[in-house]
Amino acid sequence: xxxLDNGKQEFNITVYTENQIGLLNxxxxxxxxxxINIDSLNxxxxxxxxxxxxxxxxxxxxxxxxxxxRQIEKQVEVLKVYYHINEDVVWQEMALYKMxxxxxxxKVSVERLLRENGARAxxxxxxxxxxxxxxxxxxxxxxxxxxxxxxxxxxxxxxxVAIIKKSDGFNSKLRExxxxxxxxxxxxxxYLNKGQKVFTM
Amino acid sequence: METQTITQEVSEIEExxxxxxxxxSGSVALLEALIVEGVETIFGYPGGAIMPIYDALYDYKExxxxxxxxxxxxxxxxxxxxxxTSGKVGVVFATSGPGATNLVTxxxxxxxxxxxxxxxxxxxxxxxxxxxAFQETDVINITTPVTKWNYQVTDATEIPExxxxxxxxxxxxxxxxxxxxxxxxxxxxxFNYEGYVKCNHIRSxxxxxxxxHQYIQEAAELINSAKKPFIxxxxxxxxxSAEQEFKAFVEKSGIPAAWTVLGAGxxxxxHPQNVGMLGMHGNYGPNVLTNDxxxxxxxxxRFDDRVTGRLDKYAKQAKVVHLDxxxxxxxxxxxxxxxVWGDCKETLxxxxxxxxxxxxxxxxxxxxxxxxxxxxxxxxKELNPESGEMTMGEVIKQLNEITKGDAIIVTDVGQHQxxxxxxxxxNKTRSNVxxxxxxxxxxxxxxxxxxxxxxxDRDVVAIIGxxxxxxxxxxxxxxxxxxxxxxxxxxxxxxLGMVRQWQELFNERRYSFVDIQSPDFVMVAKGYGIDGKSxxxxxxxxxxxxxxxxxxxAYLLEVMVTKENNVFPMVPQGCxxxxxxxx
Numbered sequence: 074x075x076x077l078d079n080g081k082q083e084f085n086i087t088v089y090t091e092n093q094i095g096l097l098n099x100x101x102x103x104x105x106x107x108x109i110n111i112d113s114l115n116x117x118x119x120x121x122x123x124x125x126x127x128x129x130x131x132x133x134x135x136x137x138x139x140x141x142x143r144q145i146e147k148q149v150e151v152l153k154v155y156y157h158i159n160e161d162v163v164w165q166e167m168a169l170y171k172m173x174x175x176x177x178x179x180k181v182s183v184e185r186l187l188r189e190n191g192a193r194a195x196x197x198x199x200x201x202x203x204x205x206x207x208x209x210x211x212x213x214x215x216x217x218x219x220x221x222x223x224x225x226x227x228x229x230x231x232x233x234v235a236i237i238k239k240s241d242g243f244n245s246k247l248r249e250x251x252x253x254x255x256x257x258x259x260x261x262x263x264y265l266n267k268g269q270k271v272f273t274m
Numbered sequence: 275m276e277t278q279t280i281t282q283e284v285s286e287i288e289e290x291x292x293x294x295x296x297x298x299s300g301s302v303a304l305l306e307a308l309i310v311e312g313v314e315t316i317f318g319y320p321g322g323a324i325m326p327i328y329d330a331l332y333d334y335k336e337x338x339x340x341x342x343x344x345x346x347x348x349x350x351x352x353x354x355x356x357x358x359t360s361g362k363v364g365v366v367f368a369t370s371g372p373g374a375t376n377l378v379t380x381x382x383x384x385x386x387x388x389x390x391x392x393x394x395x396x397x398x399x400x401x402x403x404x405x406x407a408f409q410e411t412d413v414i415n416i417t418t419p420v421t422k423w424n425y426q427v428t429d430a431t432e433i434p435e436x437x438x439x440x441x442x443x444x445x446x447x448x449x450x451x452x453x454x455x456x457x458x459x460x461x462x463x464x465f466n467y468e469g470y471v472k473c474n475h476i477r478s479x480x481x482x483x484x485x486x487h488q489y490i491q492e493a494a495e496l497i498n499s500a501k502k503p504f505i506x507x508x509x510x511x512x513x514x515s516a517e518q519e520f521k522a523f524v525e526k527s528g529i530p531a532a533w534t535v536l537g538a539g540x541x542x543x544x545h546p547q548n549v550g551m552l553g554m555h556g557n558y559g560p561n562v563l564t565n566d567x568x569x570x571x572x573x574x575x576r577f578d579d580r581v582t583g584r585l586d587k588y589a590k591q592a593k594v595v596h597l598d599x600x601x602x603x604x605x606x607x608x609x610x611x612x613x614v615w616g617d618c619k620e621t622l623x624x625x626x627x628x629x630x631x632x633x634x635x636x637x638x639x640x641x642x643x644x645x646x647x648x649x650x651x652x653x654x655k656e657l658n659p660e661s662g663e664m665t666m667g668e669v670i671k672q673l674n675e676i677t678k679g680d681a682i683i684v685t686d687v688g689q690h691q692x693x694x695x696x697x698x699x700x701n702k703t704r705s706n707v708x709x710x711x712x713x714x715x716x717x718x719x720x721x722x723x724x725x726x727x728x729x730x731d732r733d734v735v736a737i738i739g740x741x742x743x744x745x746x747x748x749x750x751x752x753x754x755x756x757x758x759x760x761x762x763x764x765x766x767x768x769x770l771g772m773v774r775q776w777q778e779l780f781n782e783r784r785y786s787f788v789d790i791q792s793p794d795f796v797m798v799a800k801g802y803g804i805d806g807k808s809x810x811x812x813x814x815x816x817x818x819x820x821x822x823x824x825x826x827x828a829y830l831l832e833v834m835v836t837k838e839n840n841v842f843p844m845v846p847q848g849c850x851x852x853x854x855x856x857x
Contacts, residue, residue, distance in 0.1 A: 095414055095424070098418055102418060106419065139605075140605075140606060143606075149422065149443055149478065150478050250478065253475050
């Protein structure tokens with residue numbers, strides 16, 4: 074993973090929360106208060122009913138990220154926070170590209186585009202066509218460059234979603250939380266000096 | 275036959291519901307909840323969007339003592355004062371819009387000083403939310419950064435559960451302020467009230483970390499091997515009601531102990547191992563020797579910058595044992611060698627059991643040597659000036675003689691606060707009420723009102739500067755109406771003294787807007803029916819203090835003190851604690 078000169082690198086912060094109005098703001102201000110830019114933020118229901126999952130990407134030093142995760146985990150409706158470097162997660166972003174169908178038909182071989190960039194056509198209409206591709210930032214960026222000369226009408230990219238490689242899912246953890254006296258497993262993030270292992274799940 | 279059975283069943287159900295359900299309004303459900311939570315006193319101010327609650331309160335006058343304040347900021351500071359002296363949750367009512375925004379300073383103060391509060395704000399009807407309705411403001415979003423938790427209720431049926439959560443969150447773990455915003459329709463709405471169940475578990479919230487015996491063991495080993503161990507304690511000891519456990523630890527280990535401003539009084543001022551106050555205007559020894567100790571044991575404190583001075587020169591030689599209930603505080607500012615997670619009421623006895631019984635006589639004597647230097651350079655002349663105008667310090671000294679250290683001392687923010695914290699004698703815990711983290715001028719007068727309601731059998735003395743007093747002096751009206759027996763001492767140096775001190779020391783005496791004029795405070799008090807006196811001569815001090823303390827009811831004493839006195843010692847900003855200046 075590329076570490077910047079200032080010791081900063083991309084971190085994937087995974088937050089499991091209750092589904093509560095206002096919580097997005099409560100989490101967001103933990104970053105904004107410290108003037109830290111959120112590179113990417115995705116929130117959606119998790120595999121467990123009523124539990125939401127946030128994926129937040131920031132570029133920071135590990136020391137800062139560790140302190141931030143503690144501040145997030147301190148929020149009443151946050152169950153658990155993990156952070157990982159890119160190597161420890163499988164991540165994807167999805168992008169949509171809208172092109173004039175006429176232009177494509179005339180100048181670009183649609184089939185070649187699809188093949189070379191792993192893209193697929195989502196909608197094909199007389200006036201426009203929408204392609205979709207999923208991958209890392211460089212991959213979705215590459216297709217922009219390719220399509221740009223042919224008059225890319227509109228482009229949108231989703232936030233990053235990431236799966237933690239060393240994860241057995243959150244179901245067993247949730248059962249721990251629901252106990253009045255949760256076991257040590259649940260509060261592993263309190264360990265400070267135990268290094269990376271703490272933040273696998 | 276069939277029809278008959280059904281009718282019979284229906285009537286049985288109806289009969290049951292009459293028995294177990296009571297139809298009440300959201301407002302009544304709220305007040306019932308407060309009663310179950312043991313609330314006796316509410317500080318508040320009515321307004322349009324909270325009128326249904328106030329209407330319900332009319333019938334609860336016997337059970338709930340509502341104190342009408344003069345401004346919502348006064349209300350919330352009173353709630354804070356109440357919480358700090360009583361150890362209970364302070365409860366505050368305010369209306370929507372300006373009522374709610376006036377709470378913000380107090381919320382921020384309570385958040386940074388970990389004060390348990392439940393604030394109830396009225397809100398416009400739910401169907402008007404987001405329409406810029408009259409007195410509508412987005413209270414939830416305004417208060418999110420300054421509350422431990424907040425929630426907007428739009429349906430009365432939520433009220434019992436939400437209030438139960440509010441009290442549980444406010445007082446458990448590291449305490450803090452909670453704000454519940456209730457729309458007017460929810461206050462009016464009637465629903466089947468099934469009673470109130472206190473909350474004791476929220477699955478996403480863990481108030482206390484699990485105590486890890488491994489760390490207790492490691493901490494004890496470090497402490498036992500230390501030659502120059504030093505205890506620094508904060509408000510966590512008081513918030514955790516762990517004063518006895520703390521005293522036992524201090525006395526068995528024989529380690530010198532110093533306090534942060536909010537930790538004052540957890541063990542008495544004159545305890546032989548109490549070596550004084552930490553931080554910017556703290557005592558000489560505790561500051562210098564922080565950079566000399568070999569093991570620093572921090573208990574229930576958060577290494578605020580006013581305590582640590584320059585962080586990269588703070589206790590670098592020491593191994594740090596940090597006991598705290600809030601995992602986010604560990605390693606936030608100062609890297610710990612051993613993090614002792616948990617409530618110090620639980621962790622301290624475990625640690626005490628493992629530490630060796632010691633005296634550390636020589637090390638304690640080193641603190642006393644520094645004390646002697648500080649007495650010579652600073653304390654003696656501050657407390658015993660022979661001529662000239664009175665000093666703030668001598669007022670506190672003479673007050674100590676009268677109170678014997680048994681009074682609750684409430685202070686505002688500035689020079690008088692530092693002087694009072696340095697010199698006030700405190701025999702008991704929960705005797706020091708001040709705005710520590712936020713430094714809120716205007717805190718003391720309303721906080722003193724709350725402090726008195728929180729500890730009705732104790733004397734409450736508010737010590738306030740001429741600047742801070744003018745920020746919330748409208749609360750004299752509350753003192754008048756509710757007949758609150760608080761003694762008010764205004765230490766008047768005719769300056770915004772602390773800023774003036776900085777301007778003198780660091781801005782070449784460019785006294786920029788610190789020259790503040792005051793009204794005739796005694797006349798102002800008289801206008802509110804409060805007796806008082808203003809003195810400027812030394813010989814008047816003791817008799818007038820005696821008169822004040824003996825006076826039945828509130829009393830305002832203005833003492834004219836030296837205009838340009840500075841608070842020393844001082845750790846200048848950007849300097850290390852060991853670079854503390856005596857002059």
